[in-house]
Amino acid sequence: MDATNVLDAGVCVVTSISLDHTAVLGDTVQEIAAEKAGIIKSGATVIVAPQPPEALSEILIACEEKEAAPILIGRDISWEKTGSSSDGQRFTVKGLIGEYDLQIPLLGSYQLENAASAVGALESLRSQGIEVPASAMEIGFGKVSWPCRMEILSRFPLLVADGAHNVYSIESLLRSLPEYLVYDRLILVLGFSKDKNVEGMAKALGEKADRIYATASRHPRSLTPAEVYGLFEGKSEKVLEVATPAEALKLALDGAKNEDLVLATGSLFLSAEVRESALGIEPEIYPELPTSGLSA
Structure with missing residues (x-):
């Protein structure tokens, strides 16, 4: 299923695998790994990033079947x-x-x-x-440049955009924030896409956030602000429903102190639109897209 299958590569890289795009790739990490292993070509060198055990097992099976040479990050490099x-x-x-x-x-x-x-x-x-x-x-x-990956857009207060859009990436982000940044309160500008484990992401974020502005990107697969708000039952006192990312960003920055961190996350589309607003970039207009099961 991976688009990189169109390439006949002598060197392949399999980055860390987690539950994402489950509607297309599979319901378990093992099933997703089996799909991702499709990029491995006969006789290729395969760079394997750290993986859950069940994912690594599938990748190594594929390497053996195709007589490919695995190089494991953490063991060989x-x-x-x-x-x-x-x-x-x-x-x-x-x-x-x-x-x-x-x-x-x-x-x-x-x-x-x-x-x-x-x-x-x-x-x-x-x-x-x-x-x-x-x-x-x-x-x-x-x-190297990687927009919307713990990208600092402004300071005092800190404004960060990160396109984390599954539970694994949200948890990784939450661990990394205090390791790299110094801040007091965590204020979220938050939006999700429809086909994700939004309950799991909301639970992880709700435990850490001091204030949440629930909003939605222009993308047709986004949850509505009301749907995002509804994920935080029992925490409504710190959640505000806002129509657009631009409006949510303004409210978040106006309510933040210089020592606070404003984080736009939950979806690549949401974080990208906050980035557009913060940096004065011409907005991308999304067409009405047919349902494919894939979104960010």
Whole structure:
């Protein structure tokens, strides 16, 4: 099912797998891993990011069937964070060929897993006749940009956009926030898409948030503000239903102190629209889309 199947790749990367797009990929991590393993080609080198045991088992079975060589992040390639600030983080990666001192302008420990996976892929390209020197890696990682992934849009108060849209990514985000940022209250500008485990995300976020502005992006698959509000039964005193992300952002910033963190999350569409409002970007207009079971 993976769109990358159109490529005949000698090096494949399988990033961390969690429950997402269950309407299409499967109801369990194991089923989703079996679908994702479809990108593995015969005789390929396969970079495998840290996985739940049941997902790793499916990936290794696929590697054996296709005589592909798995390289596991955490076993064959390791990384260690050496420093961080709100502007990014420094880390070392011990690869199969060399050791690299790198920095990226991205926040979140999961980005270090991603970076280690990228190093593994770049090293593996040597078998394809493509050599990427360490100096090029340093430049590339230093210039990487990933909008709406713990992206700081403004400061005083901190405004962060993150497109986390499943329980796993929401929980990872909530763990990373206090590790990388200093703040007092957590104020959410929040919206969800219809085909997600919104109850699980709302539970995790509701336990941490001090104030929630429940809203909806323009995307046709978004839950309505009223539906988002309704997910926080018993916490209505700290939840406000707001018609649009732009209005929710204004209310959140107006009500925040300089020491607070305003976080736009729950959906890539929602976080992108907050980003548009904050940075003055021309809004993207979504067409009326047929139901496919996929959204962010």
